[in-house]
Amino acid sequence: MLKEKLLLGQYYPADSPVHRLTASCKILVTIIYMVALFVADDWLGWGLLAAVGLAAVLISKVPFKAIWRGMKIIVIFCVLTFLLNLFMYPGDHVLLTLGRFRLTAEGLTYGLAMALRLFMLVVFASLLTLTTTPIQLTDGLETLLKPASRIGVPAHEIAMMMSIALRFIPTILEEFDRIVLAQRARGADLKQGNIAQRVKNFVPLLVPLFVAAFRRADDLSQAMEAKCYRGGAGRTRWKVVKWQSRDTVCLALFLLLLAGAILERVL
Amino acid sequence: MIEVKDLHYSYSKQEAPVLNGLDLRIEPGQWLAVVGRNGSGKSTLARCLNGLFLPESGSVLVDGMDTAEESMLYPIRERVAFVFQNPDNQLVATSVEDDIAFGLENLGIPREEITDRVEQALSVMRLADKRDKPPHLLSGGEKQRVAIAGAIAMASTYLVLDEPTAMLDPLMRLEVIDSLTRLHREQGLTIIYVTNIMEEVLLADRVVLLDQGRVAKDCTPAELFSDPAYLIEQGLDVPQISYLAGRLADAGYESLRGALAVDELADRLCRI
Amino acid sequence: MKITLQHVDHIYQEGGVSETAALRDVDLTIDDGELVAVIGHGGSGKSTLALLMAGLYQPSSGTVELTGSKDPEHPFRSVGLVFQYxxxxxxxxxxxxxxxxxxxxxxxxxxxxxxxxxxxxxxxxxxxxxxxxxxxxxxxxxxxxxxxxxxxxxxxxQLIILDEPTAGLDEGGRKWIAQLVRRLNEEGRTVVWITHNMAEAAEVARRVIVLKGGRVLLDGPPQQVFSEEETLMSAHLTPPPAARLVRELQRRGWDIEASAVTVEGAAEEILSHLASGKEGGHA
Structure with missing residues (x-):
């Protein structure tokens, strides 16, 4: 279970317009949406953005339940944010006084807004990972970082590292399972003792895991060299996800949304 | 042709050299088995053939290209493909077809051609139905076949395999051996096969036994197995039938010596 | 120490060690002091069997029982398991x-x-x-x-299970392991040796259990198990070469004992047959 979870992230397979967008477009749109959320400064803006976010969820065919699963902790944060802002935000229109705390209308508005922003931000980010596999994300990231490689950002290397990590996570987890079983066969009890003792209990698990990881790294680097790997320069990318016109349209819409939010704030 | 001349190699100055003046010529189209006890230099020799390790002195020439020349390294590696012992640690990409494409991407081959070559390698290695599988869902034998498919896609002429079946169970071992035999026969691939499994040596045209970093014996498998005592002295396994044939020959039935297979030994026994 | 498996099923659970396969309805008793080889390919369930016998896995249904442990409260503490590699x-x-x-x-x-x-x-x-x-x-x-x-x-x-203990070792190492296992058994320990090497099983064990697809396919002394050539082939296993030679000679009309499954056994059989043939002049 853990293995599959890590491999697919929280990918929810479905055939929807959101799934079909290229990963690089979705990453850009997510960033734009987040910026817009923080640029917008009144209920019209926030409401519009929330509506756009919910529409995106509906179009994606990802059930609300799947999103909700990843949101539980975030909701606690949202409530905390709301409460903090509610009592801390300076304002003149006092609605209620509780001892030292004053509850103001400004605080209420601002607290609600902050909570909503945070909530929508996480919903939208979840939508990205729910509709895009980690491999597609890696690929999208490489495409986006490519221009930055001219100023020294190791775009190819970052993408390569992420992809190797994705490749080896399941293998290493399997290995970990095996090590746990083997040390249990030698009488190891991982749940015994106080915290210090428990940390110590992990030594027989972690040492072999690291030894194996280093050996793997060594083997893998030889295997890559043997296949003529020499970094990103001069390398073909076999599978390039083509930027489609629908990506352009989607990006344009969100840029428009951002422009609207900025205009509204400035005016 | 691969020519190894007076090759010396050591891991560090403190340690004894692993390869100690090794000479070897490998003709194209051959199936060469390389055997020898642990530490005899088999794996090191294999890694010198594609320039993963560079000679301390002496030289390795692949079709006339010297591995010591840096500019030749990639053309050499394109020609000399390598399959490692541990099937888990040599697949780089997250799916079978991406892994086969990895070498081609590195060579900067145009996209359309990569697609063609990957397709062909998948079909030759009978992996087409596994193309989208992530490596961790493959069996050990399948992983090794993916590694071999990568070599085919690169259109390599030499395939060096460093104990490719040591970590596989017998059934998967057969799977790998079968595909190699087919490639050797149908595509004339030159195979340099490092192994400690004597049954696999029987597949070779020629076997080279290494001892202390030098070629101690260069002969046919039949010749090698006709002398079980020498094999044991070299820390190698004796296949059961060779051992049995030798044991019976020592008891006075000299005509049995050197029999390699069950049927062959039975034939010879019936002729007594 | 004796181990008894009754109607043991083990359903593969996702997230476990990938090579462990399911076991189906396994009934098995290994008596105190036995030296047993368990043979099968990857996916035959032999590693799962080892983990169940060591108490590291719980059977999905059925029971794994140990009798005669010196620690009756924690009987599985008397089982030692040497993992593969x-x-x-x-x-x-x-x-x-x-x-x-x-x-x-x-x-x-x-x-x-x-x-x-x-x-x-x-x-x-x-x-x-x-x-x-x-x-x-x-x-x-x-x-x-x-x-x-x-x-x-x-x-x-008291019970020691070795999962492919000779994997990756050279001839000397394998011989040494075989000797050690015999000695451990002579000291009174029950030994279960898991392998895919038929020759090894023939040389070492007094009882051979063959697994296929999570079920017991064959169970008996090596001589008997290795004479079931067709059944073994159905599990993609072949008897050791020495046993195959003896069978082949039998097929060609030699009157020799099929019980010879080791190199030494076969050599002796063949030599005595050849000797008697010289005297009597066989067909």
Whole structure:
């Protein structure tokens, strides 16, 4: 279970317009949406953005339940944010006084807004990972970082590292399972003792895991060299996800949304 | 042709050299088995053939290209493909077809051609139905076949395999051996096969036994197995039938010596 | 110590070790003092069987019962399991620490640990005075394997299970392991040897269990099991070459015992047949 979870992230397979967008477009749109959320400064803006976010969820065919699963902790944060802002935000229109705390209308508005922003931000980010596999994300990231490689950002290397990590996570987890079983066969009890003792209990698990990881790294680097790997320069990318016109349209819409939010704030 | 001349190699100055003046010529189209006890230099020799390790002195020439020349390294590696012992640690990409494409991407081959070559390698290695599988869902034998498919896609002429079946169970071992035999026969691939499994040596045209970093014996498998005592002295396994044939020959039935297979030994026994 | 498996099913659970396959309706009794080889390919369920016998997996249904354990409250503590490629689990700073791990987990007093570690190292033929402070990682492959086995023997198991103990070792190493296993058995321990090497099973074990697809396919003395050539082939297994030669000669009309499954056994059979043939002049 853990293995599959890590491999697919929280990918929810479905055939929807959101799934079909290229990963690089979705990453850009997510960033734009987040910026817009923080640029917008009144209920019209926030409401519009929330509506756009919910529409995106509906179009994606990802059930609300799947999103909700990843949101539980975030909701606690949202409530905390709301409460903090509610009592801390300076304002003149006092609605209620509780001892030292004053509850103001400004605080209420601002607290609600902050909570909503945070909530929508996480919903939208979840939508990205729910509709895009980690491999597609890696690929999208490489495409986006490519221009930055001219100023020294190791775009190819970052993408390569992420992809190797994705490749080896399941293998290493399997290995970990095996090590746990083997040390249990030698009488190891991982749940015994106080915290210090428990940390110590992990030594027989972690040492072999690291030894194996280093050996793997060594083997893998030889295997890559043997296949003529020499970094990103001069390398073909076999599978390039083509930027489609629908990506352009989607990006344009969100840029428009951002422009609207900025205009509204400035005016 | 691969020519190894007076090759010396050591891991560090403190340690004894692993390869100690090794000479070897490998003709194209051959199936060469390389055997020898642990530490005899088999794996090191294999890694010198594609320039993963560079000679301390002496030289390795692949079709006339010297591995010591840096500019030749990639053309050499394109020609000399390598399959490692541990099937888990040599697949780089997250799916079978991406892994086969990895070498081609590195060579900067145009996209359309990569697609063609990957397709062909998948079909030759009978992996087409596994193309989208992530490596961790493959069996050990399948992983090794993916590694071999990568070599085919690169259109390599030499395939060096460093104990490719040591970590596989017998059934998967057969799977790998079968595909190699087919490639050797149908595509004339030159195979340099490092192994400690004597049954696999029987597949070779020629076997080279290494001892202390030098070629101690260069002969046919039949010749090698006709002398079980020498094999044991070299820390190698004796296949059961060779051992049995030798044991019976020592008891006075000299005509049995050197029999390699069950049927062959039975034939010879019936002729007594 | 005797182990009894009754109607054992083990359903593969996702997230476990990938090579472990399901077991279906396995009934098996291994008596105190037996030396059994379990043969099968990857996916036959042989590793799952080992984990069940060691109490590391619980059967999905059915029971695994141990009788005659010296620790009746925790009978599985009397089972030792040597994993495949056990050197991949080494962690100790020194050979002493490595071997002592199991004994310490059992609650052996610190003062008494050196005695037990010394004994275990001697059992696997390593010189305690040379090895004591050395890092296990600095040893050769064969030595590491011995340290790992010592790490299980230090717990003084009554039943010892070895999963492919000779994998990756050279001829000398394999011979040594076979000797060790025989000796452990002679000392009165029950031994289960898991392997895919038929010749090895023929040489070492007195009983061979063949698994296929999570079920017991054959179970009996090596002579009997290896004569079932067709059944073995259905599990993609072939009898050891010596046994195949004897069968082939029988097929060609030789009057020799099919019970010869080892090289020595076959050689003796063939030599005595040849000798009698010279005297009597066989067809």
């Amino acid at each position: 056990p050197e991949q689990q080494l962690f100790g700073e020194s050979v002493f620490e490595e071997v002592a791990f199991g004994a310490r987990n059992q609650g052996t007093a610190e003062d008494y640990l050196p005695v037990k570690v010394r004994e275990a190292l001697e059992q696997v033929g390593l010189d305690p005075d040379v090895m004591w402070y050395r890092s296990p990682f600095s040893l050769s492959g064969g030595q590491k394997r011995r340290v790992c086995i010592a790490g299980v023997l230090v717990m003084d198991p």
